[in-house]
Amino acid sequence: MSILINAEHLSRYYGKHCAIKDVSFTLAQGEVLGFLGPNGAGKTTTMQILSGNLAPSSGRVVINGYDLQDQAKLAKLSLGYLPDTPPLYKDLSVKEFLYYCAQLHGIPKKSINSALIKTQERCGLMTVADRLIANLSKGYQQRIGIAQAIIHNPDVIILDEPTVGLDPLQIREIRDLILELGHDHGIILSTHTLSEVQAVCTHVQIIHQGQLILKESIDGLNQQIDTASVLISTRLKPDLAVLSAHDGVLSIVAISEQQLKITYRLHENPIQRLIETIISHGWELQELTPIKRSMEDIFITLTQHNH
């Protein structure tokens, strides 16, 4: 397994504002690295630096053995990039646009056509090949964005929020495509939804306020996420002090008088004890719903680990 991307101590300042600070990581072939973080965490800045659209204030990026700063052309030959807004010339047809992208990425003239057909098939663009990009829906435009990033079969594919604006069916198709590409390429994708990372990524990296706070494989992540939440409804108002006294209960938020959101540690799972307490006090349990883990839960856990 060869190292495709080596990012060393990347920092980026916009004036005095620090967007990312001392970010270092590597990407190997066959890895799908999910970049996870809330809005404004520095995901897009990092992606722009990796794709050569933005120069880092300090640090360097090596792609496939070539320094992105000094040997930009060679480094970019093995790079495909989908920015957060797909870069599309809207007055061209899909075919014309992809043909131009193929030329730009230096695909030899005789193999452009086969690359074009293969990419259109992969991204489900065959039926719209001759239509103007401006007239296509957002979902199709997003797919064209992905198509231009993979048409030259690059070793490294960088996708900035590839599934934003797609319907659930399209999201599944794109995820399948990413999984397929992940076998023999290195992929970095950014997202702010945890389920997407769990669906397609082999590794995950969490960025928060410009700093990497976690780099793990997916299995590692699942172990790291030690918190879960439940929603509990009772008929009578429960006593919060009694409930929060249980081991493993991290926080209790009263949504209304009879509804509570309880966050707890998984390995100390206090749910059983909580239920027993509620019943024995006669507060009458009405509903208990597990809440899907959100980004917030992860951040709570991770920041607590760090302190």
Place this chain on the structure above:
Amino acid sequence: MSMILTIATREFKSLFLSPLAWTLLAVLQIILAYIFLTQVETFNLLQPKLATIDGALGLADIVVTPLYSNAGIILLLITPLLTMRLICEERRNKTLSLLLSAPVSNADIILGKYLGLLSLLILAVLIITLMPLSLLSGGSLDNGKLIANILALLLLVSAYTATGLYMSTLASHPTVAAMGTFGILLLLWILDWSAGLQEQRSELFEYLSILRHFQNIQSGLISSVDISYFLLFTASFIILSIHSLANERLQK
């Protein structure tokens, strides 16, 4: 090199996808055709008198030179409208990252854009040239002078385009780029006007004036000073554009 051509071809084709290029070519042609006909008419009126004078002004002086001078002025108004979108609009539409993340250098991008637009303007110059050429069917023309005029106009539009391209890399909005280009070009055009007043002559202003060099070449006096002025002018703005695009990655 092939990348420059790829980008230039795309740029050239894109110009014709919108009505912009067609409109500009049509407007240019209609106005210049009117001027051309007026000049031909003037020549017809003057011809009996001119025929009696030895070494008097010829067809080229009365028809061709005014035609190309006016073309120079009209292109001064039109070129900023064409160049304003070059980089600026790509940046606004966020399509610039397609070029920035492709294996092409800044110089490739700038030269490609430059040559793409310049091809349109060269095409315009060629279409204008068809008018004086049509005179050949009924008379003779001072060919040297015609070629000098064509050369002068070609050098002029290369300088215009380079200025416009640079402004387009700087500005955040196309109209700002157009205004900036127009301002610079018009200033350089009128810089020479003070030369008419004997006491206020400035050699520096005279050298900087784009009009003076243009007229020198037009008159058939092709000197290296004038040619190198245009080449230096064009090259400086292209190099500035490449630097400005490189800055794009440094600060946003």
